[in-house]
Every structure is written in C-alpha cells, then in structure tokens.
Amino acid sequence: MLLGEPMPLAMQAANAMFLGAALFSDVLLIRVCLSLAFVLLVLQCVISTSNGLFLADATAWAFLIGLFHWRASYTLIKEELAAGAQFQQPNDEALFCFLHRHTGIARTDMARLRAIGTWAEHRSGHLICETSDARSHLFVLVEGIVEIQWRNEARAGGEESKTILRSGDCFDLRVLNLCGVFIGFPNERFAASAQTPTSLFVLPLKDLSELLQEHEHFLGYLRTLALSQLARQAQFTFSTVPRHGHISRDSFGQLEDESWIRGARSRDFEPLSESEMESMRFSWKSTWHWVVQSLKPSVQPGCRHESNPLSGSLAQTSVRGGSREGLVELLANRGKHPAPPVTEDFDPLVVEFEPNPLQHDGSQEVQVGVPRS
Secondary structure, three states, X not given: XXXXXXXXXXXXXXXXXXXXXXXXXXXXXXXXXXXXXXXXXXXXXXXXXXXXXXXXXXXXHHHHHHHHHHHHHHHHHHHHHOXXXXXXXXXXXXXXXXXXXXXXXXXXXXXXXXXXXXXXXXXXXXXXXXXXXHHHEEEEXXXXXXXXXXXXXXXXXXXXXXXXXXXXXXXXXXXXXXHOOOOOOOEEEEEEEEOOOEEEEEEEXXXXXXXXXXXXXXXXXXXXXXXXXXXXXXXXXXXEEOOOEEOOEOOOOOEOOHHHHHOOXXXXXXXXXXXXXXXXXXOHHHHHHHHHHOEOOOOOOOOOOOOOOXXXXXXXXXXXXXXXXXXXXXXXXXXXXXXXXXXXXXXXXXXOEOOOOOOOOOOOOOOOOXXXX
C-alpha cells in the first residue's frame, strides 16, 4: 500500500473550515466557516481547470451548495453590522430603550417591530379603543394616563371594572396570549379612554402574529414582555409612597418619579446609560469572548424538544382567530363541559378549577377543564 500525496493547499484549508463549523455552536460562525470552505472548494476547481483538468460535477456542487451558505452569511453579517445603529426619531429610540430594558430586544429586531407598528396621539377624553380594536391590537402606553373599563365574560350581572394605566403599561394584555402561554384576560367588554393627552405605540395583531411566525425568536421577547407586565402590576399593587398611594417600579426595581403618577413618561423610556450601551458596542475583547463561548462541539440532549403547554396553544389560537367566546369558554368547550356564569368575585388573571364531587370510595378526582361554578 502506497501513501498518497497530501491534498492541495486549498483542500486542506477547506477541511480546516469544515472543522471550524463542527466546533462552533454560533450560527454566524458556522455559516461563515462553511461559506469559506466552499469558496476554497471552488478555488480548487479553478486551479484544477488551469492545469487542464475540468471537474464539472465538483464545480457545480460547490457552487450550488455554496450559494446557500453565502446568502445566509450575507444576511447574518448584515444584521450584525446594523446592530448598533440608533433610531433617527426620538420616540422610536425611547421605545427601543423601554423594550430593551424589559425584554432585551436588539436594535435590528426593534426595527422589524417598528416597521409593523404606528404611533398614535390622543387628546384628553378621547376614546382610544373598544373591544374589537383591543382584541386586534397591542397598545404600548408611552406617555399619559388611560382609563380601562372592562368586563370579564364569565362575570354575571354585567358589572364592569375600572383600571388606570400609566406610562409603561400595555393593553389589552389578552393579545400577549400570542406568546403561547395562557395568561388569561378573557374580556367580553373592553374600552380605553385617554384621561390626559397620551402617546401610544400600536401593534396590529395580524402583523405581529405574522412576525412571530417568520421570526420565531420573537416569542422569547413576547413572553418576557408578558412576564414583565404581570410583575409590573404586582409591584404597583404592593408599592406605595406617602400622599400618592400606589406607584410602579422601573426595570431596575426603583420607584417611578412622582410625575409618573400625573402621566409623565416612565424612567425606562430615558436613553440607555453607558453601562447598558457597553454590551452593544464592538470591541476586540467582546469579540474574542464571543468566539470562545461559541466553542461547543458537543450538543446538549433535549435541545430539540420544546412545545407550548396545551392551554398556551389554545390561548394562542384563540387570539389569532379573534375568538369572541373568551378563553374560559374555549377551555371548557374543548373539554366538552359547559361554562356557566360565575356569580362570585374572582381574579380574571387566573382560571380556577375545583375537583369533581366525591367518588364512591371517598376520594376526589380532579378533571382539568371543568370551570369553577
């Protein structure tokens, strides 16, 4: 058996790039390594042609496969280069600061969100939206005070409740069921009115849903926003100051200024601090740290098995389909159980269930999907 000659230099370099694609876990580094590998393969085909040997099939395969990797690398590199660009409009930059502090959204993703949303200004006393608009839009209250009047569809007697929202609050939170986790808010009646001059950012449900389907990582942003909003409501309930009563906290846990109570913008809409901007700036140190952290040749088990809970999938489907029944009825109908009106007060954030009557053996059987009556 004879030992063959070493492969040409271009082939050796291509194999080194294939090795890099196997060692890195970051999608950008993987695609760049594969793109360079197929550039080297094409180069080797050109060299062979200059030596009088035309490798037609090798050249065709290298170009065909390389095109996919080159296009993907171009898209990812373009995204990275645009990551530090600030928004020209002050309101857009303020909205990015708020969402970045509460969800960690990147500027390029914020640009996608900005492309489907619009700014809306309302004078004091103006009706912002009613039930149909609330079910088909997500409103981010940037400045001002808004009064919400709502009625849960399971509440008997037609009684309505009122809630006051201020800068940093979102409504109707029912839309956030899009994130695939059941958070409730099954409102039969919903109306929002401006109590002071207000500024809002409005996201249409249809466009937001399409954005989530095209860019699945937006689900993470939306789930974080939902958690942030629920935590904000809890903090508002338990945080009080003398003479002013309840007051909310910003993203760093500090009480908002007293002017926030009168409709001023939340502190989270202010420009990012130097420490917050540092993680978004390019530096050779951060780049090296990113490369080192991406060296993960092994794959962790379980990384492919992710799914929404059943209740979350139902909530997501209900919101996307514009269901008028509400989530309580949707869950009850799926379990083929009626959903009678509830005559006692309850928290609309939570759908409660109670166990079935005692069985003959004295034990209790809990059946999911039976609303409390």
